[in-house]
Amino acid sequence: MDLGLQGRACIVTGASKGIGLAIARLLVQEGARVLLVARGEAALRAAAEELGAAWHAADVTGPQAAEAIVAACERAFGSVDVLVNNAGLAEIRDLDELTDAEWQRDWDLHVMASMRLMRAACPRMAANGWGRVVNVSSSSGKRPSGTLAMSYSVTKAAQLALSRAFADRYAAQGVRVNAIAPGMALSEGWTAPGGLADQLARRRGVSREEVLRAQGGRLPIGRALEVDEVARIAVVLCSELASGVAGAAWSVDGGVHASIV
Numbered sequence: 047m048d049l050g051l052q053g054r055a056c057i058v059t060g061a062s063k064g065i066g067l068a069i070a071r072l073l074v075q076e077g078a079r080v081l082l083v084a085r086g087e088a089a090l091r092a093a094a095e096e097l098g099a100a101w102h103a104a105d106v107t108g109p110q111a112a113e114a115i116v117a118a119c120e121r122a123f124g125s126v127d128v129l130v131n132n133a134g135l136a137e138i139r140d141l142d143e144l145t146d147a148e149w150q151r152d153w154d155l156h157v158m159a160s161m162r163l164m165r166a167a168c169p170r171m172a173a174n175g176w177g178r179v180v181n182v183s184s185s186s187g188k189r190p191s192g193t194l195a196m197s198y199s200v201t202k203a204a205q206l207a208l209s210r211a212f213a214d215r216y217a218a219q220g221v222r223v224n225a226i227a228p229g230m231a232l233s234e235g236w237t238a239p240g241g242l243a244d245q246l247a248r249r250r251g252v253s254r255e256e257v258l259r260a261q262g263g264r265l266p267i268g269r270a271l272e273v274d275e276v277a278r279i280a281v282v283l284c285s286e287l288a289s290g291v292a293g294a295a296w297s298v299d300g301g302v303h304a305s306i307v
């Protein structure tokens with residue numbers, strides 16, 4: 047099936063590793079032109095070289111970052127057709143440990159950065175009569191996680207509401223805004239040294255392998271997802287195939303969110 051992504055100009059934030067890199071790789075395989083965004087320049091440059099993509103190093107939470115990222119995409123490719131708001135951060139923190147600064151950090155990253163990027167990109171897409179936005183939220187946005195920081199779950203829920211608001215605003219102008227709500231996926235966020243597996247292992251006094259096995263076993267499919275399993279659904283929503291989908295919050299969680307809607 048042709049996804050209709052050939053030549054499309056795409057921005058993927060958080061694209062130097064994990065789910066974002068997997069999304070960018072699939073977009074490139076579909077013939078799209080992709081701008082990778084993340085803070086760490088070395089990993090970003092390596093990813094861009096591997097994929098033959100463009101890159102722009104930025105912290106998406108900077109107040110001017112969104113305009114600069116969209117401008118970089120237009121400089122590189124002449125337009126912006128697809129935006130994937132994927133940059134995000136999860137940590138293990140108890141509710142009563144969370145500081146105001148951590149709540150603010152998660153709000154700035156999951157909500158304000160996504161909002162500013164959509165505010166910059168959607169009017170340009172609407173002017174062209176075609177656009178796609180995918181906001182990478184989380185199953186924790188549909189049902190607060192008992193494992194991850196509550197600031198993560200609450201701001202991921204807000205990201206879902208934000209996605210719906212932009213979907214309604216731009217649906218009639220050819221711009222499809224949707225979200226995905228992944229469950230546990232084996233990205234660097236989980237597996238890198240100091241990542242979620244190590245943080246949980248320290249708290250529980252078990253090995254990181256035991257953590258990964260136990261957490262993966264909580265998914266109805268019996269295992270954690272591979273990042274490509276999440277990326278494939280994101281890319282469908284970036285594509286021509288999603289012409290009839292607007293305002294969705296598509297669970298890609300191995301069945302973890304126990305709801306029929």
Ligand SMILES: NC(=O)c1ccc[n+]([C@@H]2O[C@H](COP(=O)([O-])OP(=O)(O)OC[C@H]3O[C@@H](n4cnc5c(N)ncnc54)[C@H](OP(=O)(O)O)[C@@H]3O)[C@@H](O)[C@H]2O)c1
Nearest residue numbers: 060062063064065084085086105106134230231233234235
């Ligand atoms: N993996 C899962 O189990 C899972 C489940 C549900 C939802 N998600 C969501 O999926 C998305 C990707 O998660 P992941 O697990 O693939 O993460 P990851 O492996 O930790 O990668 C995160 C990416 O985001 C970038 N990033 C982080 N903060 C940034 C900032 N302020 N500005 C620009 N880039 C930033 C990182 O690069 P730099 O650090 O160099 O900036 C990196 O490229 C996140 O939104 C996450 O909440 C993940």
